[in-house]
Amino acid sequence: MNLKAGIVLLCLGMILWATPGWAVMPPPGAITPPAGEKEAPAAARAAEEVGGRGEGFQPEAKEETKEGEKKEDECPATFGPIITDTAVPIDKGKFAVQPTFGLSFVKDAFTQSWRRDTPGGDFKSFGMDWKFTYGLWNNLEVFVVVPFVNNWAGNVNERGPNGERSASFGGIGDLNLTFKYRLVEETETIPTVTALFATDFPTGHFKHFNPGRLGTDEIGGGAFAFTTGLNVSKYVKPFVLYGNLWYTMQTAFSGREDRSPLVSVLDDDGVPTGELEEGDPIATNFRNYPRDIITLNLAAEYPITKKWIALLELTSTWDGGRLFGHKANLAPAALVSVMPGIEYMATDKFSLALGLNIDLIGKNTDAALTPLLSMVYAF
Numbered sequence: 001m002n003l004k005a006g007i008v009l010l011c012l013g014m015i016l017w018a019t020p021g022w023a024v025m026p027p028p029g030a031i032t033p034p035a036g037e038k039e040a041p042a043a044a045r046a047a048e049e050v051g052g053r054g055e056g057f058q059p060e061a062k063e064e065t066k067e068g069e070k071k072e073d074e075c076p077a078t079f080g081p082i083i084t085d086t087a088v089p090i091d092k093g094k095f096a097v098q099p100t101f102g103l104s105f106v107k108d109a110f111t112q113s114w115r116r117d118t119p120g121g122d123f124k125s126f127g128m129d130w131k132f133t134y135g136l137w138n139n140l141e142v143f144v145v146v147p148f149v150n151n152w153a154g155n156v157n158e159r160g161p162n163g164e165r166s167a168s169f170g171g172i173g174d175l176n177l178t179f180k181y182r183l184v185e186e187t188e189t190i191p192t193v194t195a196l197f198a199t200d201f202p203t204g205h206f207k208h209f210n211p212g213r214l215g216t217d218e219i220g221g222g223a224f225a226f227t228t229g230l231n232v233s234k235y236v237k238p239f240v241l242y243g244n245l246w247y248t249m250q251t252a253f254s255g256r257e258d259r260s261p262l263v264s265v266l267d268d269d270g271v272p273t274g275e276l277e278e279g280d281p282i283a284t285n286f287r288n289y290p291r292d293i294i295t296l297n298l299a300a301e302y303p304i305t306k307k308w309i310a311l312l313e314l315t316s317t318w319d320g321g322r323l324f325g326h327k328a329n330l331a332p333a334a335l336v337s338v339m340p341g342i343e344y345m346a347t348d349k350f351s352l353a354l355g356l357n358i359d360l361i362g363k364n365t366d367a368a369l370t371p372l373l374s375m376v377y378a379f
Contacts, residue, residue, distance in 0.1 A: 191234035
């Protein structure tokens, strides 16, 4: 009986094991696939184990982490500096318009010895530059700047020929045409490097000055100015850094200058006394040989939030000798300025920036405070 009972129990066990829906319970701690999912084939499990990646390896999750890190390391969208030029060109076929408004208040005059002196009156100037940028093709952009300038003079110490102490004048300044081509694209170790070539055209008023306008009618340089150089930019988390190094050569041009010749001093009877004095100003033709200019600009941006970015710029121009042609006959000038600012990224297409440019040191030029507002709209 015992042998028969054993055979029966063995047969029942084999039947239950073969019947669908019956399975052996997994050991405690074993991971079971969710309902509706099939367990990976044994060959696939063996391949993962041979790979040595260990338990918990999730290739898709790791890929998502990499993409997330990449997005965090990407340079944030910013307005860019107001004065310092950017290095990354606009995309091919894209178009942008950027008006910049500035109102300069002349506070001092820098002398030849880098000292501050009185400007000799109340002078201010309004500038409105319209910049039109277009992406010609990949890595190459072209832009045109059309400036409007209006100057004011008041309480001038040296009066005009008819006793004028105030005057104003406005008009179009010198047009600018610039090409920028990206030579090197930014990587983790090297910055973006862009070559620049620009031409300023003497479209602003630069001759036939009216002495009664007290110098306010000089709104153009008078020369064709050819500029070449490099722009660089680099994202060094959390800062975006910029730099410009340019060299400008200017052509000679003829103008008219009011000069006061020396004349004899006469006594009450109209007889020369033998002394000399300056006579009435006489407009004479004068050939100008302007100096070459070196421009060095630096800027840094700090994203406070996705919308707000802090900006700081250090800009400078330095007059040198002339590489070609006649020796320069104009006094050398220099100017170093600093500008703190703030940027606001309103939308993907529209943004604006506000800054205050402060002239720190210089020679043979004016020292001014200039609030600046710049806006850009990308189409």
